[in-house]
Amino acid sequence: MSTERTLSDPSVAEDLRRLSELSPLTQCITNIVVTNFTANVLLAIGASPAMVIAAEEAGGFAAIASAVLINVGTVTPEDVGGMRAAARGAQRAGTPWLLDPVAVGPLQYRTEIVGELLAHRPAVIRGNASEILTLAGVSTGGKGADSTADSAEAVDGGRALAQRTGAVVAISGVVDYITDGTEVVPVPGGHELMPRVTGTGCALGAVIAAFLAVSPSPLDAAVSASAVFAAAGQEAGSEASGPASFAAAFVDQLYLLSRRAARAQGAAHVAV
Amino acid sequence: MSTERTLSDPSVAEDLRRLSELSPLTQCITNIVVTNFTANVLLAIGASPAMVIAAEEAGGFAAIASAVLINVGTVTPEDVGGMRAAARGAQRAGTPWLLDPVAVGPLQYRTEIVGELLAHRPAVIRGNASEILTLAGVSTGGKGADSTADSAEAVDGGRALAQRTGAVVAISGVVDYITDGTEVVPVPGGHELMPRVTGTGCALGAVIAAFLAVSPSPLDAAVSASAVFAAAGQEAGSEASGPASFAAAFVDQLYLLSRRAARAQGAAHVAV
């Protein structure tokens, strides 16, 4: 396993600065629970969210977007056309995209859709331990959207899944683990209130997608996004009195970290 | 009418403790306005929300869920299949479920759907006075999602509705009234800012559903959920400067009440 990476790593700070500078257009086809929170998280961190979901528009938009997120959290037959079009459009145009296979395994319908989407070669697969173990063929899934396993237990499965699919696999948990099938990078941090706020994992998927547009590699994108989330979560946790004040402080912190990264670079330019 | 019940009632505290301990998997098919808030309220209070809505998944999931919520607030033809499947699946499997007939009456389409769902025997029907009076056959409805009547005016109608359907009826208002057709329990509390936050009533429906998995009876579930909401609302009102700070404080308070109930039990165990 590699060394832990956190926000203090220069590569993470540089990715965050580039995100804020380039404001990548990040197309999100996500679930109805977290759409608003996801858009606000992307805006806070400096990305430009675009929820373009109709089958009539999603494929063409994926070709011009900088990155794409597909999250099957509340997938219905009406949503599938847009997901297919986006995955296909992204693959054809070479737009990097992330698959978030929420609750795959126990629910057969979405499990089939996830299988179909995987064929369009996502750059990153993000999930909790149960979801990753399911996709790796090791188990048959968790409890709804929540994991019944610890992220560390899914590292071997995640590595195998990465090797089989060519995607970087990001396993969310108390410690996040990111692997490209060879390297495994642990990202510690976050806060115990995080799982009490719906959509923190889903929003992380969206932010990894945004970083795909600016980071040197999908592994770096997943590591940088996770490290920024972990830092914002730790800071927010120290201010919060419960999950709602945590969620607000978390989004504010993402904004402040993004601003700080942009300013630090400005200062460096002046120094040069 | 029975004595008022509040959070200080030992049965309410015990239900809350059990909710936090068992974290019941609560399937929610609800309207697009309140999905995020509902999930966050359930997480704050210690339940495990699962928004499984597709017709392909909702019935099977209702069989393994601990409780189910169906709320017709923004129902479209695309949603009805999932609602039907969930109601049927819950009835077959004996999973207790709650029906929230938002804006029933003035809108014919949803009124027919509500009639159809009622045949699957919800354990609880939650609504405002206008909605309950409409279902009881006494009036033809309120103004959109808002009630034009006071909750006390709907007590007789609610009792009749409970007798006819076999469901416990929960009437939301300044004072909530819960009835199984015989007993009527008033639950006072809450705050005047509550109606200024969208989804407080809808989220109460979800929380009653969650309590159905842990309370001794549907009457107790509705009373406990309403009492916890009333207490959190009162506390949040004393901190808030407007509806948004109220909503955040309310969710934080639900979390704190849940934690306190869990700890109080822990202390009792130690004492034993």
Added chain:
Amino acid sequence: MSTERTLSDPSVAEDLRRLSELSPLTQCITNIVVTNFTANVLLAIGASPAMVIAAEEAGGFAAIASAVLINVGTVTPEDVGGMRAAARGAQRAGTPWLLDPVAVGPLQYRTEIVGELLAHRPAVIRGNASEILTLAGVSTGGKGADSTADSAEAVDGGRALAQRTGAVVAISGVVDYITDGTEVVPVPGGHELMPRVTGTGCALGAVIAAFLAVSPSPLDAAVSASAVFAAAGQEAGSEASGPASFAAAFVDQLYLLSRRAARAQGAAHVAV
């Protein structure tokens, strides 16, 4: 160009007071990203939101609603029936309605839908500069939901669009410009954090719709809503540490402004 208008203008204060007094039933067919925020903004300012979206209900409801909002932000084929029914129902019944043509131009599918809806004669069209320039036939659109032009650049296009359609055109930006094709009213204010919160523009569209039910003219409705938003945004900006605390403070401020307007009138009544 006319004089700037702000909250201190007596006509704005009077419109706000009437909104709070009459609480107009405002039907919203809007995008899935902002539904919750839109409802909360309307409640805060004293309107009564109703998200009635199904084709089976939307037309009939538009006939009894006080005002209607149609926003194509995440439009899918399943949504179009409800939008058509609402636009047609509003036109027939003489209910004033507002069209928010989110991301029109670069996306062909919604551009066709917007063209069709325009035939039902909205009272107001609200958009950012890119959207207004696109509808005016001057350009072909911005970057997703974000504008690539300054609001001042769209004033001439907006005036032409107003003359062609008979609708008042509201152009959102650092300064908002409202025009009926002759007069152009600038509304300054707001805060730099506003574009970092998803849905502030969409919610403004909903609030203009609500004001259509109480203001002397569509021009006044758009001016009053924009002025109230600008004032609330400025005040919220002075309290916020990031976009999430800004969003909460903004909604609280709308509520406080609404309350103050209602009380000021009460005081005036007493004085008389």
